[in-house]
Amino acid sequence: MGDRSRWLQRIGGSLFWRVCLVNAAVFAAGVAVLAVSPATVSSPVALGEFLVLLVGLAVILVANAVLLRAVLGPLDRLRSLMEDVDLLQPGQRLPEQGNGAVADVIRTFNAMLARLEAERALSTGRALAAQEGERRRVARELHDEVGQSLTAVLLGLRGVADRAPPALAEEVVMVQEAARSSLDEVRQVVRRLRPGVLDDLGLCSALTSLVNEHAWLTGADVQRRFSTSLPPLDPQTELVVYRVAQEALTNAARHASARRVLVELTETSSGDAVVLRVLDDGRGVDGSEEGAGVRGMRERALLVGATLTVGPHESGGTDVRLRIPLHPREDGS
Structure with missing residues (x-):
């Protein structure tokens, strides 16, 4: 039987x-x-x-x-x-209906996708954590070694300029200005590698500094609009928001040739998510395959369970949106 x-x-x-x-x-x-x-x-x-x-x-x-x-x-x-299927866009599944060999194949494939997404998120998190650690190390070395060396050179050149004869004073001043310019560039690289203001003053201050720096470097009209009642975010989420905004601004200048940019950080009307939006008036999305920059933003978004959308805006240009869901509070308020 x-x-x-x-x-x-x-x-x-x-x-x-x-x-x-x-x-x-x-x-x-x-x-x-x-x-x-x-x-x-x-x-x-x-x-x-x-x-x-x-x-x-x-x-x-x-x-x-x-x-x-x-x-x-x-x-x-x-x-x-x-x-x-794209592991950077999780949640793609087939309905598991019926029984038999076909249903077993679908269930196995869905389980495999879930396992691959979890493994991808874990490996991406480790890689980005190692990348941030290396950024922090390089920034510290640039600040402590190269920055201090250039500062010492500037102080020495100032003493030389005071004692130099008039015929050489002008050349010493030119070298001094070149050293000062190099020091400013080193400091700028340090800020891009590891935004100290993010750790010291918070996300809004870091984004404000980023926006001001982008406007100064590119000459674009960059506007910012930050909500005054944003809920607190954990350090990893703040770093993800900052890096996505940084990459979106870089793409707006490098690929879209945008002259006007809007950076928004607001809470949804229902209070269940925080949304970062970077809108520019550049060339827009041409339908080509996503580059490394956009895929890097998607990888960072997955780390905090956020959703990234990159598409054309109705008035032209590119609209980048990062939606970070908020976990409900324990007290239910």
């Missing part, structure tokens, strides 16, 4: 046997209909009899196609999802 049950289960679950059973059922039904019908076939076949046979064959083929589509249709949807 147990062997018979396992045999029936294997036949019911095997895709090969399911297709065979569907075809057998269709052809058996066709034979039964012909057997009980008054239709006859003479030799040679008359025109009316030939038309009846054609109609019967068409009905059998249509019924077979409909049933096979019901059995194999999920495989087509699975193939389509496998071609389009």
Whole structure:
């Protein structure tokens, strides 16, 4: 009895046997209909009899196609999802309906996607954490070693300029200005590598400094609009928001040639999320494949469970939006 049950289960679950059973059922039904019908076939076949046979064959083929589509249709949807799936856009799943081999394949594929998304998020988090650590180390070395060395050079040149004869004083001043310019560039690189103002004064102050620096470097008209009642965010989320804004501003200047940029950081009307928005008036999205910068922003967004959308704006340019969901408070307020 147990062997018979396992045999029936294997036949019911095997895709090969399911297709065979569907075809057998269709052809058996066709034979039964012909057997009980008054239709006859003479030799040679008359025109009316030939038309009846054609109609019967068409009905059998249509019924077979409909049933096979019901059995194999999920495989087509699975193939389509496998071609389009992107681990940087999680949540893509097929509905798990029915039973048998096809349903098992879909359930296995959905489980594999969930596992790959979790592993991708974990490995991305480790890589970005290592990257931020390296940024912090390089910034510290630039500040402590290169910055202090250039400061010492500036102080020495100032003493030389005071004692130099008039014929050399002008050249010493030029070298002094070059050293001061190099020191400013080093400080700018340090700020981009690790924004100290983010740790010291918070996210809004860091974004304000970023916006002002971008306007000064590019000459673009950069406006900012930050909500005054933003909820507190954890340090990792603040760093993600800052890096996404930084990359969006870089893309607006480097790829879109934008002359006007708007940076917004607001809370949704329902209070369930914080939204960062960077809107520019540049060339906009041309439909080409996303570059490394956008994919890097998506990877950072996944770390904090945020959603990133990059698309054209109705008035032209590019609209970058980062939506960070907020966890409900423990007191329910």
